[in-house]
Amino acid sequence: MKKVLANKEIDVNEEGYLLDFTQWNKEVGNSLAEECDIVLTPRHWEFIEYIHDKYNKEEPLSIRGIKKSGEFDVKEFYALFPGGPLKKATLIAGIPKPKSCI
Template structure:
């Protein structure tokens, strides 16, 4: 599935997660966020997004509890920033894969 963002083709899988991180930029993130019901990404959102991307780069598996222990935000605020399924939503906006279990 391809969506045009600022004349750039961005690839998504069936669930709406990006399949090629090299296509990610701030405008793409804002477009996904708007689709997910977050009209404005605040500096706090960006801090969380950057942290998630760093963790993904270091191949650290992501959990909600880990975000809460990141020092950037606590779990309550994380839910407020990305309502209803914060980890899934934040991963989507960050352009990284959905956190999964083995099956």
Template sequence: MPMVNIAGKEVEVDEEGYLVDLSQWNEDIAKYMAVEEKVELTDSHWEVVNFLREYYAEYQIAPAVRVLTKAIGKKLGPEKGNNKYLYELFPYGPAKQACKIAGLPKPTGCI
């Protein structure tokens, strides 16, 4: 598996750039992944990233976009729990990009 140097620390990623050891995740890794994904992290992005980390801690799965949209809508409200809002934040796929930045595995069902 490939290794990347993030803030002076060697971190293992898979062939698609997802973090291999989820326990290594920190904000530096999130920022690095965001740059790689061409996403400029704002408070709104962090809200989704932190939501995903909490979701993963509870269910041990990275949600596909449909599940993510519904779950965010329940917790953060309908103005944030919709595809338009999430795709504005993560244009290459809210579940796929946000999970990578959050240090989570690629969601099942993502190509």
């Protein structure tokens, strides 16, 4: 489905995740964050960069990975993206929701 965010038409799935990462930019990220009631701070952006880096390397994103990264603390991640941090952070970062089974 189509959606207009930051004066840009983007394609999203029924849960609001971007279908095409090339449509993402920082303004889109800000608007997506607003919809989740999150105001992005520089620390949020550091997390988003980390997520993009993982995504580009095709490495799965996980709480364990964040714990092991040494750069971030899981508690902090939860505080920054309350209520399902991986889900919210990936949505704002414009990448697909982490995969699961059935």
